[in-house]
Amino acid sequence: MGRTGECTGPAALDGGTMEAADRSAAGAPAIRSAGHERGYPEFLDRAGRIATGLRAAGVAPGDRIAVVLRNEPAHLEITAAAAQLGASAVPVNWHFKQDDLRHVLTDSGSKVVFVHTDLLPAVTAVLPDGVRIIEVAVPPGVATACGIAAPNPTGRHPLLDDWLTEYQPLAQPADERPPTVIYSSGTTGRPKGVLREPVGQDRLAEAVETFLEYFAVAPGGRTLIPAPLYHASPSQHAVLALAAGLDITLMPRFDAEEFLRLVERHRIQQVQMVPTMFVRLLRLPKDVRERYDVSALTSVVHAAAPCPPHVKHAMIDWLGPVLREYYGGSETGAVTWCDSAEWLAHPGTVGRAEGTCGVAVLDRAGEPVPTGSTGEIYLKPSDTWPRFTYLGDPDKRATMETPGLPGYVTIGDIGHLDEDGYLYLSDRRNDMVISGGVNIYPAEIEGCLLSLEGVRDVAVFGIPDEEFGEVLAAHLQTEPGVRLSAAAVRAHVAERLAGYKVPRAVVFEELLPRDESGKLFKRQLREPYWAGHGGLI
Structure with a gap:
């Protein structure tokens, strides 16, 4: 089921564009994390050098590289660099231990892995033969936020900041940019990589327009990403925010009061969250919450897990009608949307299909059920959403389809539609657990x-x-x-x-x-x- 951190925004186009980023002059929007900041000109220069370095390391269009990093600008630089080269980044959960790491690094076929210094022992213990390591120093602010001591570089692997200086920015970036490969649920209990087709600049432009509309943020606006970039939703959010030239603040680790400090300090206008974060914010004493000015927030988007109604009511009471919710999966992107007014009029809904998206609820025979009746949910992605398959298991894609509805797929959820076309979730077809927005x-x-x-x-x-x-x-x-x-x-x-x-x-x-x-x-x-x-x- 894709309602976890496996959910994504309205489009899946990675790498950003030179044109969008060039609109950000020095002193304008930047990318920052825990006091570590990059302006767009520096960001683009570094991403271009990394892309050239990857090509020199034997990475070719269609290949994959792994990223085992916490939230910091380098994570996005590497993702953008891979896309410029026509390759795909594979964000890896840095909490993973040996079995999980071995599976993703092996299954993805990544040729290069970028890893923070303190995470090297876990990665090197399971690294497949022939995979090259690029070491990334942990920025001091990121180390502090994560409660670790910033380790000294090992000296055993090329260090990113030194390595990229050996190269010039890539002269001719790829016309089509492959999205990141996000690992989603698998029938055997092992996650499978969702492999999406490369997309061109015209579709990137459409995706940016859709992103700005549905996430209710203006070009050059300010966004905060509090969730780990190894999840599809924040990863996709960051990619589209880069393409739109937004000012981006990353949180290495979510802390409720620090979140409020950042919203006030950077006058954050838009943020994407999961319900667990709402719970932690609401548990802060009222005087602490009222200490911070969060009036700049105009759009708080959430997905990734069911939100208890009383929690959502409390958030709307506190922040006003700025909450927006979507539902979909890594495979489909966001299919349904609702704003605060719609949700209050249809309590418990996850929205209704927007644009060229579609929702159908079918019985076991594959026939539509009556309005209000429960069945299996099938989703039609937006026409601009890239086609997908599963890495190493292309046949799995066919098992998600139904003959009577071409273009629709199921991600394993059960629910119903009301008379107005609003979707409600009621159960899960499979046994996957969603805890704090994370698929287990x-x-x-x-x-x-x-x-x-x-x-x-x-x-x-x-x-x-x-x-x-x-x-x-x-x-x-x-x-x-x-x-x-x-x-x-x-x-x-x-x-x-x-x-x-x-x-x-x-x-x-x-x-x-x-x-x-x-x-x-x-x-x-x-x-x-x-x-x-x-x-x-």
Whole structure:
């Protein structure tokens, strides 16, 4: 399901344009993070040099490079450089540990990986043969924001700031720019790379116009990106903001009060968030929230996870009718939209299809259901949205289609349409969990727990949580005579997977509910937790 950080904006065109950026003169819009700032002229010069360096390293059009960096200007420079060369950047979650890193670096076929110094040990431990490393020093402000000591460069790999000085900016950037490769859900529990077709400058211009309209921001305006750039939504937001010549402030790590400081300091007009951030902002004492002037905000866009209605009401009460919501996926882009007035008139909706997009709700036979009836949601992307497939699994694309609706695909959600065409989500076809806007695949965690000595059977699923929307629960059946503690179960996962994949609740069962064929009835375990929450909160 693509409602997580896997959601994207109205278009998917990476790399920005020289024309748009050149509108930003010295002292005009810039790209900054934790006190580390680049003006557009310097940004473009560095991106062009990186592109030439990548070509010298053997990266060709159609290839991929990996980016294992926190939010800072270099992340966007490398993404833009790859696009200039006709290659694709693969943003990698820097929280990943060995198994996750190995999968993405190997599956993506990346020829070069850019990595922050302190993340090098994890990357080098799983690096496929023949992949070149470019080391990136951690800016002091970024290190402070992330609560780490800024490490000294290792000296074992070329350092980005030195390496790029060996090259001149790329003389002839590619006419068509491939979007980033974002890793989305996979049927086996392993994420799959969403590979989208390259796009030309004319479609980039259309995408920028759509972005400015739907995100309600003017050219040269000021935007803040508080979420990690390894997710599709903030990554796409940043790319289009660059192409529009916006002033961009990146947060290396979300902190509620720091967010308010940045909004006030930089007079931020537009921001894209996830509901978990709303919860953390609302938990600040009222006097703290009122201490900061956030009146410049004219557009707060959110997606990536269901937003509890009381949270959205509270945000509108606080900030005014500036909230805008969309729904879609990495595969489809944003398909439905609603502003605050529409949401208040249709509480709980995720909007209705805009422009050339479309939504259909079908039954199991692939036939449209009556208005108000629940079925599987199929989405038609915008006509400007690039066609996609899955890296290494092109057949998966066909399984998302339905014969009766050419151009429509499903991302696995269940819901209904009202008489006005507004869409409501009610359940998930698959078991993927969304926690704080992050996709989590239970099969991966179940596999990890089954490697723990003494575990016979396990079921992992999402349960409701006020802050994150969902957190993980693990129900385990142990071998006869084996006694495990919840702490031991969590420690086992924490040693092998990212922290957000560690189950919050651990329950030991005498027997997990399976039928004679071995099918596990997770719903029986899940339902008591969700009673009273209507399936999604």
